[in-house]
Each structure stands twice: as structure tokens, then as C-alpha cells.
Amino acid sequence: MAAGPALPDGRARAQLPHLSKMERVVVSMQDPDQGVKTRSQRLLITVVPHAVTGNDVVEWLIQKYCISEEEALHLGILLVRHGYLYPLRNVRSLVLWPDETLYRFQTPYFWMSTLWPAAELDYAIYLTKKNIRKQGALVDHEKEHYDQLHRKINHMWDLVVMQAREQLRAAKQRRKGDRLVIACQEQTYWLVNRPPPGVSSVLEQGPERGSCIAGRVQMTKNPDFYKRQIECCRKALSRSRVKSSVCLEAYLKFSSQHEPHDPIMSGCLPSNPWITDDDTYWALNAPSAAVPTKLRVEQWGFSFRELLEDPVGRAHFMDFLRKEFSAENLSFWEACEALRHGGQAQVPALVDSVYQQFLAPGAARWVNIDSQTMERTLEGLRWPHRYVLDDAQLHIYMLMKKDSYPRFLKSDMYTGLLAEAMTPPDTKRRVFPFMWKPRRLSPSPALLPASASGETAVTAGGLGGGDREV
Secondary structure, three states: OOOOOEOOOOOEOOOOHHHHHHHHHHHHHOOOOOOOOOEEEEEOOEEEEEEEEHHHHHHHHHHHHOOOHHHHHHHHHHHHHOOOEEEOOOOOOOOOOOOOOEEEEOOHHHOOOOOOOOOHHHHHHHHHHHHHHOOOOOOHHHHHHHHHHHHHOHHHHHHHHHHHHHHHHHHHOOOHHHHHHHHHHHHHHHHHHOOOOOOOOOOOOOOOOHHHHHHHHHHOOOHHHHHHHHHHHHHHHHOOOOOHHHHHHHHHHHHHHHHHHOHHHHOOOOOOOOOOOOOHHHHHOOOOOOOOEHHHHHHHOOOHHHHHHOHHHHHHHHHHHHHOOOHHHHHHHHHHHHHHOOOOOOHHHHHHHHHHHHHOOOOOOOOOOOHHHHHHHHHHOOOOOOOOOHHHHHHHHHHHHHHHHHHHHHOHHHHHHHHHOEOOOOOOOOOOHHHOOOOOOOOOOOOOOHHHHHHHHHHHHHHHHHHHHO
16 A cells, blocks of 8 residues: 555655654654553553553653643654554544543554655555445445445456455454554554545645635534524624725835845945855844944934844844833844744743743843733643733834834934934946947948048038139
């Protein structure tokens, strides 16, 4: 049996980018020393080796990645829905339960990273084998697929039946525990690659999700669906909307404001480094430039985000806040940015450092945030993660944007920066100097050589003089 997602025409599809990350997590979970502890579990009278419980999986994810229980459960459910873990009971429901429910790790043969398509022939063999074993007791959607495949590959149906019976005969020679494991593996694989109607497929990408449409058709049979639709429409009617004319005016204002500062639209001084060998433009606009250009300083006045994204502008803004004795606000914002984009292993230490420096009672650089934000932040510090200080950071950001930033634009410091900012001289050069050639006027056939033209001029002058005398 071949594993992996397939395109509608049967070609293998490129691996989705998130699958490699999920498979690295699964490999770490199966590490014999630091992974999830596996042990033999008894399922009724059958002993299943190398099984884990849902509770063990959730606890391992919490300890390994320093995340909350809700995030760990969500990550575990994603692993189950992608087929990297499969339940030993109720295989039709690919959900991770944080209790003593038994699960096993899927063998890499059935992983989604295998780029071979899930062939129709393999699915037909699986359905035929299940139909023989359960004597026709297939689920409704499986019966529908079974009939479609029977009509589609009727010319080779004898091969399908022969392969199914051969696999069943080989399965009878295995132990009961092995037969249970293989059956759960196959069923999980086909639930991922051929999901039932109404279940979204994790292999689909892009805005077109056909299974969602099928689920929507099923939901119309339920009266609660119409109640939810009515409530959704009521909320949509009460939602405030912006006129298209206002949006277009905002786009025009943004474009006209940024056009002089766009090197592609308006050119760049002193020369264009994309088409010349002169890299002066990069040196003048470097993050550590001593004297910023005038266009760069003007751009700081467009928005507060423009000022913070420029290292030079943020440094001058820090100097201004020091004069107003509120530099701890920007320092706290920078510390939160370092926490958000830092390494996962340093997250607990960074969270504790930021809390002790800016938020703890009696902190050296205490920042002023409201009580509700502080309560949400303290509650999140129980399970520290890289986004635990987002509420406090947003509060300080809006405080600087509405109070400190307007005063900075009106201050003498910003006015002086505009006056002292440099304007690079224009040193235009030809784009392709090797193609330039000096202009040479082509001789006109109406013009004679120099000697002949002189005689002609004298003759014409004489004739002209005679005419005037006459």
C-alpha cells in the first residue's frame, strides 16, 4: 500500500511544510530515553505492545515545549488527525482524549511525508478485505466508494478480490495483538486519506475545501443549522462597515504619502544600487547610520510603527523618553519583542527576567499597566510561553502611541533631526554606459562639400546683390 497525499489526477503532491515539523515532534516522542514512555497494555484479553495513553502524550508535550495544557491537547489532536498517532479503540474518531485511552505511534510507512499517492487499487483492496471480514457490514460512505470502485476498475476486480483474500489468509497466521495493530493502522491511514463526508481533510490546502461543502450540506438537515445562520446574519447586520469610498481614499493617501520614499517608484539617491556598482545608498540607510537621510526622518512621522521598525528612529525615540523619564516603556516593549522572537529553550528565563525587571512589585523599572491586564498576565505566568506578555505589551504600545509619540513629533529633537538630516547629492549615471556612443550627424545629400558650398554661397550672394541693385 502506498502512503501520502495525492492530486486529483493521481500525481504525487509536494509535501506540506508543516508535516516535517510534526514528524520531528513524533520522532522526539519515540526517543527511548527522553520520549513518551511506552509499555504493553491489556485491551480486554489482548496484550498490545508499545502503547501509550492520551494523558501521557499531553503531559510530555507540556514538559517538552513549555506550553499550556490546552495547547498541548490541541497539538496532540493535530498529530492524531494527521495519522501519526492512532487509537486502539473507536478508530473511527481521530481525537486525542487526555485520559487512559490507548494509542500507538503510526509506522513511518504510513506517514504523510511519503509522496506516493494513495492509489484507488489499494483502497479497493482495503474495502474488499473489510467487506469479506465483516460480511458486508460497511459504513454508508464505504459502501458508496466500494460500488464506485467496483464499476471503475471492474476489468481487474478479480485481482482485487484475490489480493484481499491473500492478505486475510496471511493475517490469520499472526498473533491477535498484531492483527489488531495492523487493522488499526490501515483504518487510520484511510480515514486520513479518504475522510468520511462532513469531516475536513487535513491534506487539502488552499481556499477550496470540498469536504467542507459536503459537511455544510449535511448540516442543513439539522434545524440548529438554521438557528445558527439566523444568529450569524443578525450579527452581520449589526456590524459596522466602512464605505468603499473611505477605503479608497485611505489607499490613495497611503500611496501618495509613501511614493517619494519608495526607491522603485521615485528612484533613490545618490544612485541606484540595484543597477549600478555604487553601494552608497545601502551605507546611508544602514541600521547603524550616524546621520539619517531626510527621507528616512520624514518616514518616522508617518506612523508609530514606522518609527519603531527603524533602529535609528527607535534610538532617538529612546533618548526623547529618557528626557521625559519614561524610557522604561520602550525598554519593556523591546524586551517583549526579544521574548517573542527568541529561542524556545530561553522562554522561561526571559519571562522571569522581564517580570522581575518591569512588572514585579518594587521592580527597578516598573511600568504602569491597568489591573485587568495585570491579572491576565499573572494568570498566564503560571504556564510561561512566548506570547504570555502580549496583553501588557499592547497596553504599553498604545500608551506610547497616543501620548509619547505625538509629543516626540512636536518636540525640538525631531525638528532638529529634520533640519540636520542629509540629502544625498544626485549622481545620475547611464544605466548601460557601454551602449552610449557620441552623436554624429549624417551628411545631408542637399549639402555640398565645404569648397563647393563656399563658391555657391558667393555666387548666391552676387546674384542676390544684382537683384537688389536692379
